[in-house]
Amino acid sequence: MTVDDYLASLDRALSKMPEKTESDARFVVPELRVMSEGKTTVLENFTSIVDTINRDQTHFFKFLVRELGTAGKIDGNRLIFQGRFAPKQILAQIEAYVKEYVMCSECGRPDTKLVKNERVLMLKCDACGAIRPIKKRFIKQQTVEQGFVEGNTYTICITAVGAKGDGIAKKGKYTIFVKGTKKGDVVEAIIKKIAGNLVFANMVNK
Known part of the structure; x- marks a missing residue:
């Protein structure tokens, strides 16, 4: 088979292959x-x-x-x-x-x-x-039940501002204080310290 015959045969084979669909x-x-x-x-x-x-x-x-x-x-x-x-x-x-x-x-x-x-x-x-x-999702319930862990990052919704200007959020039995936030903010914060039901956190740099 010559090179021309081979190329012609290859072209015919490629032309019969289905076109790639969008999916x-x-x-x-x-x-x-x-x-x-x-x-x-x-x-x-x-x-x-x-x-x-x-x-x-x-x-x-x-x-x-x-x-x-x-x-x-x-x-x-x-x-x-x-x-x-x-x-x-x-x-x-x-x-x-x-x-x-x-x-x-x-x-x-x-x-x-x-x-x-x-x-x-x-x-x-x-x-x-x-x-x-379809699987049912229970992520939020599990988060509340497990509580917080120092060094971990969580999504926190700030609902109030304390006397010292720190944002405050409530989650289950915990009260969370996040520096540099204000009411209405939803931030990712890293837990720095846990004292009983009080949780102190800092915003994660974006």
Whole structure:
């Protein structure tokens, strides 16, 4: 076989291969556009993310506000959270949603849909046919029950300001003091000292 014959044969073989579909490409959530407005945090491209993950926006919205422990509202293309959140805090919850409610655990594709089977919410994959139940999340309850550990980092919602100007939060039986914060802030803080039910923390540098 000559080189020309080989190249022609290779071209014919390649032409018969199926084209790469969009779902074969790496699934990527759009980069978050987050900004602060007073005591609120705005996710500017909320609907763009909803379109990408192909899920009901109300279901997605309720998941985010529940997992962030706050309130919020959908405003046009934007999602407004009560309180201040770092982009990485929001991204962590979006990634958790995508893992549980979008991506197939068998083939790793996003070509899925949510269905109910005898009142149980299931994730069904259109690509490989796999189906699995959605897991219930108990993260917040476990955090409260386990308490705090010195040196660990936690997400803290500041609800008041003390006489010395430190932000104050309540979580279970604990009262947490975080320097340099004010009412309405939601921050990541590292625990420096625990004295009984009193917890002293510093904000993590962003």
